[in-house]
Amino acid sequence: MMVRRVSPRNFLWYRKPAFLLALLAALVAFVVQSGELGTADTQHRLQSTHALWTFEPPVFPQEYPEFGIHGRGGKLQSWYGIGQSLLMLPADIAGTYIERLPVFARYNGNDPSVRDIVVSYSTNIFVTVITALVCFRFLLSLGFAVDHSVAGVLAMLFATTHLHYTQNMMENNYIFLLTLTGFCYQYRWLCTGSRRALVLGSTAFGLNLLTRLTTGLDLLAGGLFVLLVLACQGVRGNDLWSRIRIYLTTAIPIYIFFGLIDRLYQFYRFGSFFSTYLGIYAQEAKQRNPALPVSYPFEKPFHTGFFGALFAPEKSIFLFDPLLILAILVAVVGWRRFTPAVKAYVLTTALLLLAYISFYARYTVWSGDFAWGDRYVSTAVESASLLAVPLLLRFRRAIGRPVWIAGIALLAISIVIQIASLAFWLPLEIYQMETLGHPTFVVGLRFENILAFAFGKMNAWGLTNAAMTQDPWDYVHITTWNVLPFLLKRSGIAPAWVVNVSLVIWYAGLAAVACTLFALLRTLGRSEKCAETSPAATLLQERGHR
Template identity: 25%
Template sequence: MLAPNPSSSRHFLNPSRLVRLTLLLIAAFTLAYFLVSAGFDSTEGRSHYELAQQVLQKGELGIANPQSGTFDPGPDGRKFERHDFGNTLFMLPWVAVGNAFTAALRSRLPLDRSDRLSSFLVSLNGPIAAALVCAALFWILTYCLELAPRIALTAAIALGFGTTFFQYSKTVYDGLLASALIMMALACAFSYMRDARAGWVLSAGILLALAFITRSTCLLCAPPIAGYLAYQAYRRNLTPGAWVRMLLFFGSPFLLAGVWQGFYNQLRTGMFWRYPVLQPQWAWIMTFHGGNIFNGIAGVLFSPGKSIFLYSPALLLAVPGWRRMFVQYRAEAWTIVALVVPYFLMHCAGRKWTGDWAWGPRYFLVLIAPLFIPAALWLAEDTHKRTRRIWMTILLWGVLSQGAAIWNDWQYRYEILSLSGHTENELVWRLPHAPWLDAIENVGRNIQRMAGRRSWDVVPGASPLHQQAANTVNFWWLNIPLGPTTRLVLFMVIAVLLFLDLVLWKVLGRECARTSAMPATS
């Protein structure tokens, strides 16, 4: 059994009630993220979207003449996406719905491109994935660690709006999807500790397998979670038959994922074990060749342009909670450490630990949510006003810095900085050129542009829509090309959605506060 929380009574929530709270939280976060989304993706997700269209329209994984730049020639002469397939897989339902509506309403839709509706729907995957990360944290803190829902909600808000998840909710970056899958798998594993249901083991296996075919490096997260499940099973003195069943539940999804990955690699490179990113033209970037692990560690932790704490300030809130985590939830703490350390060190050792063109150290997005779990323990046990003030100060800084990024288009700003002659080394190691600082400064510049007092920054080849979003406010409902009447109707709809989201947050806060005040029941 886990050690009880010594500072307060435990909160054994009715599972059905907790499910309702979690679904309400998902809805509130998703709607909040949706209202500030861009409505289009300017990251590598564009390539995954192009592949999704190819799969649905022609039933093929290869493309003769792709428009995106992340396709490489395969053995049969066609070009294949060098990234893994998981992100494309989760786009397929949205693309199918968007294509169907576009075909039915083509003559009535004010679109400047035939697939605009489909690409807009695909952009919803970002808000949903970020919301699922926050929901998984909420579930872990309440159902698994038995903290008060009020504390869990506060922690989820800090994670959702005080870290890079806020900014990445505007994208369909595959690392965001992988983060959601890993965090949900961790929630399933910790839930097995509570009630020993075999379904949690199967769910953890499925989620980890999906994470593996989304970003293959997520395979590093499987052994720690498997070890945790085995430890819990050992403590429960399972029969040999139960061990076999547990092994099948957890391992079968990986077997299927491995078969798929081998087949996909065979198509792309001619060898089932070789990934496209390990081809000679990419291996010098994507492997340890020329890397310096100490440089990577220093950069991820302390560099002005890529420090994980500058882009996700809320992570600082977790630091005081680690001692409590090891005292009260030792097995869970070691599981998180075993999950984080190998992944962290491997990516720090890589030549491109920076993630290249990215908002912060994007390769480490997967680690942020697990690392944040101890923050809730500090908030739950340290009730001093000073602690609350520290929480609010750090959270406010996180929201403001991420809010500046939400206002801007970080990839467009990277291009502007690059065109201005700034090198990647300057963007990483020189504070005046740090992207997060540029984002804050550019909010003021964009206000001047909207007032007609400053000219636009123009990236050659960027679409008019992209230029407008990057030089004004990067919200989809402000930039979508519509007539005056239609735009007025849209603004009314946005006002209703904003009011609905505020109602959701109010109801969620009231329900969590009321549940936290109720006596614990088992």
């Protein structure tokens, strides 16, 4: 009897893993939003966005000296790159006009503003969906099965700090998206010879330079990844030099182009092609405070930031991203079984993480200050952790039962920690540490806060202090669950019916997340069953019995 093979490609479009992953990513990004941008940094970048197309200044006079530096003609300028500001531009234009609609005329609060809600929801959903799709494509290109690739995307969405920065819109997820896109398409060029893929990958790395200049490390990592893949594959002689020549003649002009855009933006603001906004910031800070060290803002002892990023209970990358431990464990146990491309990626991202930790080790706020974990290195941590779950699944039998159990435990711990990171606005523990002191196990304190708030024990357990109440705006935001319906209710500006409707929509979104996740797992189960009944699988089973 002839067995007809049913390929996953024959499924309806809405049952395909890629579509379900995109839908799931969109829903997750939707339900975690607070309507706020997350931090003052992003709010300042949004103001720079607004200044690009309106007559408003990039920095208001009353914000100085806490924020801003003087540029050409004494005009106050932001000290950030233009990358994230350009990303938010379409949403800012739409949000500004939506905010002016008559229906919002009576909503005169800024807690959160209609414009912020539009920008945070649309931008975060867009970045999360594209990241999920690029991640899925990259894992498939590395040779992982569909179900293992899906698991890798789900781990990235739910078990790394990517989830936290989906709610709190710093530059991190945008940088991660561009870096991952660079790796994905430059590797695709290696596999297919497509010059278009190389251009796309190089453009992604180049765009990163507009966001944060230190992403030049990611750009270099892309080149290192290409070289390591070629070396691991045993490419030598003329073929090697031909590949290198094509890579350099394609990528370098693109990098120069984006570097030039960044320098032109620098010249437009500060009248200099070669200085950086960090240098100007340091100069003005020293003028206001001559007691600052000559090396400011890189005055910290190297060991403080280096070992702090690794082991400090307030910022350790292993505490905030336990999936990194799993990545290291699987790499140690299964290294000999890895493909050349996987070996190249693991080595590259490990070196990238080491480079980021080393670069920021002496920085005056190496910890990223107001952030969940060490935000300056979190994107590199996510990159290094990306293959942890797919590799665990691929080599489940080979690595042994103890490693498998440890891996599942680390994955579960990671998911719980990332979900906990969404519960409150991130400055809560920073305010509490003013009285609790240092060092503080921040992740543990977050779980204590969740329990205390849920049972109304914040005061009884000594988790409130005077510092939390000094800024009324901050106090409102750190004393409620950090999602939009609860924030609207806590701020007391939106009408009750709006709060109730938003709460219903939020619960519906949670239900949609669960349904989509179930549909995704069901689709993978079907594809696996189809693969088992294929002629090839049947033949292999027959040979096995013989």
